[in-house]
Amino acid sequence: MKLIIAIVQPYRLEEVKQSLYSADIQLMTVSEVLGHGRQGGATEVYRGNRESGNLLRKIRLEIAVNDDYVERTISAIVKGAKTGELGDGKIFVYNLEECVRIRTEERGHVAIG
């Protein structure tokens, strides 16, 4: 079992979601986060002052999948999020120790999907 964490641009969220649904991945958790990559954040102007190194808004998706679904999840996320420009984001794959469905108390592979 794996936990996939993807950091993507907020304005690509709709495309990423649709792409995941098309690949038959329906379960996810979405949160709003701040972050930046090597470019150190964009430059913004407030009352004439230039500020750099601002943490930028990103969207974080967490998706738990069985091992055979990892590649298709990664492909779906890339398909939705990729624009070819800086800031497209990153995907991390973690090993998942255990998964429990609270309603039925099932565990393991059956609890993931």
Place this chain on the structure above:
Amino acid sequence: MIDHANNSWVLLSSALIMFMTVPALALFYGGLVKKKNILSLMMQSFVCLIVVSLLWVIVGYSLAFSPSELIPGVLGDFRWAFLGGIGSNDPSPYVVSDPNGPVAHLSFVIFQAMFAVITPAVISGAFAERMKFSAFLAFTVIWLFVVYVPLAHMAWSTNGVFAKAGLMDFAGGTVVEINSGFSALAGALMLGQRKNLRAIPPHNLTYTLTGAAMLWFGWFGFNAGSGLASDGLASSAFVMTNTAAAVAGLAWAGMDWLLQKKPTILGAASGAIAGLVVITPAAGFVALPGALILGLAAGMLCYVAVVFVKYALGYDDSLDAFGVHGVAGVLGTLGTGLFAAPFVTAPFGMNGGAGFSGLFYGNPASWGVQAQATLVSVVWAFGMSFAIFALLKATIGIRVSEKDEAIGLDITQHNEKAYTLIE
């Protein structure tokens, strides 16, 4: 010569109407859009206040209200450009219910300015979340002179076509409500639907309700100030305004409860606004039965327009500028021709002492005038706005790019964020 009591009420009313644009409308609209676009809505309202305030005193007031005309019945001339010829102690040439107690001319100027300010701000609701700021600015300036000023002149100026025909439009059913509503419809159609149009939830309904309450508050100045006097007619207009808002809010919330299972705060607020719109032309002409019936009708009719007709016809009037202002504006202007009660205006010697009567009080002729003015306003506002949008679309473009729309207008049009996430 200047009546101090009347003058103080009209000045206060002017401030109340300014309050309706910012912060009231800014909050009302701002709460209804996605959080990444709230500043763009607020900026549109604020910019209307700034730009129209200036254009008004430079040349707008003169073109709208001067009795000498460039186009007879339709457009004034430049006699009062830069407020030339208007002394600080001059009485207003315009009076309504108290001809012996005029306010200051400058009070009338600024009172009318605030009407001209809020009307384009209302229109911005139709193309929220997708219009280029530069195009909005250009539209507002052109529209003010091509659409608003002629309509104001026709309805309210001494030699205006509708005014001379006896149009009953107390505070702007035609000039403000029908105008903004149908200009908005033209905008919604020209700009097209928002991307990913599904039920986009308002990001902050607390702002929306606060804005709606502030609009109700300010509307007392809008309606009760339009008699240009602090007399009994102002009081009557005040009471009818409050009543229409209340019954319309009840009607809409009631229909929500009946048809959608729960009464919503957005429904109650939208209903109240619809009631305020419908009573705008009628406030100083109708008595309680008229206010109640018009308010009830507005609450129900606008509900249908917004909840059913909009989706059936497929136009994306994001914040229901047409559904509320256009529909209730027509209803109110026609309704005034039905419910105008002579005993309301007769005590002030209006209409030669007879007062103004609608169809239900024995005067079918007045309904015809209301209908004609309604039709002309609808066609003029919609047609000219459509043309202005088409012109801008062909030259500078009116809609932001798809990517900019997805990123959000606050960042792409104004390089600003309304909210921070962590600090």
